Amino acid sequence: xxxxxxxxxxxxxxxxxxxxxxxxxxxxxxxxxxxxxxxxxxxxxxxxxxxxxxxxxxxxxxxxxxxxxxxxxxxxxxxxxxxxxxxxxxxxxxxxxxxxxxxxxxxxxxxxxxxxxxxxxxxxxxxxxxxxxxxxxxxxxxxxxxxxxxxxxxxxxxxxxxxxxxxxxxxxxxxxxxxxxxxxxxxxxxxxxxxxxxxxxxxxxxxxxxxxxxxxxxxxxxxxxxxxxxxxxxxxxxxxxxxxxxxxxxxxxxxxxxxxxxxxxxxxxxxxxxxxxxxxx
Amino acid sequence: xxxxxxxxxxxxxxxxxxxxxxxxxxxxxxxxxxxxxxxxxxxxxxxxxxxxxxxxxxxxxxxxxxxxxxxxxxxxxxxxxxxxxxxxxxxxxxxxxxxxxxxxxxxxxxxxxxxxxxxxxxxxxxxxxxxxxxxxxxxxxxxxxxxxxxxxxxxxxxxxxxxxxxxxxxxxxxxxxxxxxxxxxxxxxxxxxxxxxxxxxxxxxxxxxxxxxxxxxxxxxxxxxxxxxxxxxxxxxxxxxxxxxxxxxxxxxxxxxxxxxxxxxxxx
Numbered sequence: 001x002x003x004x005x006x007x008x009x010x011x012x013x014x015x016x017x018x019x020x021x022x023x024x025x026x027x028x029x030x031x032x033x034x035x036x037x038x039x040x041x042x043x044x045x046x047x048x049x050x051x052x053x054x055x056x057x058x059x060x061x062x063x064x065x066x067x068x069x070x071x072x073x074x075x076x077x078x079x080x081x082x083x084x085x086x087x088x089x090x091x092x093x094x095x096x097x098x099x100x101x102x103x104x105x106x107x108x109x110x111x112x113x114x115x116x117x118x119x120x121x122x123x124x125x126x127x128x129x130x131x132x133x134x135x136x137x138x139x140x141x142x143x144x145x146x147x148x149x150x151x152x153x154x155x156x157x158x159x160x161x162x163x164x165x166x167x168x169x170x171x172x173x174x175x176x177x178x179x180x181x182x183x184x185x186x187x188x189x190x191x192x193x194x195x196x197x198x199x200x201x202x203x204x205x206x207x208x209x210x211x212x213x214x215x216x217x218x219x220x221x222x223x224x225x226x227x228x229x230x231x232x233x234x235x236x237x238x239x240x241x242x243x244x245x246x247x248x249x250x251x252x253x254x255x256x257x258x259x260x261x262x263x264x265x266x267x268x269x270x271x272x273x274x275x276x277x278x279x280x281x
Numbered sequence: 282x283x284x285x286x287x288x289x290x291x292x293x294x295x296x297x298x299x300x301x302x303x304x305x306x307x308x309x310x311x312x313x314x315x316x317x318x319x320x321x322x323x324x325x326x327x328x329x330x331x332x333x334x335x336x337x338x339x340x341x342x343x344x345x346x347x348x349x350x351x352x353x354x355x356x357x358x359x360x361x362x363x364x365x366x367x368x369x370x371x372x373x374x375x376x377x378x379x380x381x382x383x384x385x386x387x388x389x390x391x392x393x394x395x396x397x398x399x400x401x402x403x404x405x406x407x408x409x410x411x412x413x414x415x416x417x418x419x420x421x422x423x424x425x426x427x428x429x430x431x432x433x434x435x436x437x438x439x440x441x442x443x444x445x446x447x448x449x450x451x452x453x454x455x456x457x458x459x460x461x462x463x464x465x466x467x468x469x470x471x472x473x474x475x476x477x478x479x480x481x482x483x484x485x486x487x488x489x490x491x492x493x494x495x496x497x498x499x500x501x502x503x504x505x506x507x508x509x510x511x512x513x514x515x516x517x518x519x520x521x522x523x524x525x526x527x528x529x530x531x532x533x534x535x536x537x538x539x540x541x542x543x544x545x546x547x548x549x
Contacts, residue, residue, distance in 0.1 A: 129529060210375060
């Protein structure tokens with residue numbers, strides 16, 4: 001008996017250590033967000049208190065200031081318009097391109113698909129300079145359309161790549177059968193291919209939305225006061241209201257809250273998309 | 282396709298001209314490769330290349346080590362609440378990079394930042410973080426590690442779950458220790474996945490802009506001046522669009538080389 005007992009105790013100890021280490025890791029990754037949320041609910045004087053104040057009476061002062069006086073709501077709306085527009089446009093164009101790259105056979109098809117993916121790797125600064133000049137000339141600089149087009153440039157390649165992978169997974173027999181039954185090519189795409197690739201479309205849409213929402217450099221270059229998105233608005237706050245840290249905290253939470261919701265709700269899709277390239281290869 | 286390619290050619294076109302956007306009355310003049318030659322004679326630009334490389338290498342190294350450790354830890358079947366932990370750990374990389382910059386700027390504040398307060402409790406004083414010449418770049422690496430280690434962890438976990446179980450069982454029966462199993466079985470099997478992670482992270486880290494822009498704008502004294510920050514400053518503050526275009530083309534070439542290697546791996 002004695003001989004068996006020692007390993008059991010050791011096993012127990014190991015389990016405790018594993019769980020403790022995981023707990024420490026989680027605290028490290030989550031704490032900054034939680035602290036920012038607490039700060040946004042503190043009265044102005046207590047945000048910058050040293051030593052920090054852990055227990056306080058929550059107030060909505062910062063949130064009132066952000067939403068009503070600084071028009072935070074207007075920028076939230078801008079962000080929603082731009083991110084939704086980008087997602088819609090990317091999925092519409094991306095699914096058609098993916099259709100071409102997965103259903104039609106032509107020479108160099110696979111390497112063309114990889115070439116398209118390489119545009120995902122574009123550093124935004126390469127796009128920012130020409131887009132700034134081009135949009136200025138075309139009068140698109142201060143419009144939603146300009147911003148949506150700019151965001152589509154870097155979202156489209158990844159969308160095509162993801163959707164193509166999903167379209168390839170749908171057997172050719174289905175297409176032949178539907179054509180025999182008198183369905184048009186577009187009918188097949190619309191009625192059969194898209195509904196069957198539902199999860200793939202979801203993965204792409206979630207990614208487009210997040211990437212567009214979080215984008216900063218292009219948005220700061222091609223937007224004006226009117227069309228500014230939340231990240232640009234937040235960065236602007238830092239310049240104008242130098243020490244209002246409670247206000248910054250509220251702006252931070254307002255900007256990331258939708259992302260947190262999306263991350264938790266669509267966790268399954270996110271992990272699928274994130275690990276897609278690595279696991280396939 | 283056209284939306285993506287057109288800007289690239291336009292950038293190359295501008296990079297071969299002399300053009301200051303703020304002096305628009307002077308028309309662009311073709312000067313060939315002179316912008317590139319000037320860049321490589323500019324000590325600030327050379328420093329930029331050095332800083333970018335250092336940042337990328339440090340980020341990848343630390344993220345890989347932490348990510349592999351954490352991935353193995355979270356994969357362990359003895360861990361409780363796996364699902365909850367996995368969704369919590371996903372959060373940092375979903376956040377807006379600008380906001381991450383903001384958040385850390387207030388956490389690291391010298392007068393009242395909570396991190397210095399914690400360090401003060403355990404007796405460490407006087408860390409200047411992003412305001413110090415020598416600590417600025419490590420601080421940026423720390424923040425990037427916070428943001429992207431979960432990504433490495435997730436991929437490692439996905440890779441681990443796709444491995445066959447037979448070799449592990451055989452090794453355990455043969456009496457191999459945990460470390461031996463990890464060193465001689467797990468790591469070699471993860472090799473391809475790890476190379477993929479290195480490339481993906483390198484492609485991203487080379488483009489780093491948002492967090493550094495919010496925290497230091499490349500300062501103090503160019504200590505965190507990465508390529509994207511350099512290009513942005515030259516183009517949109519000083520107006521030397523052509524100069525910045527040349528710098529961004531150089532970044533683009535570096536990235537495309539890494540990209541080609543990555544694609545060779547995907548195809549294999």
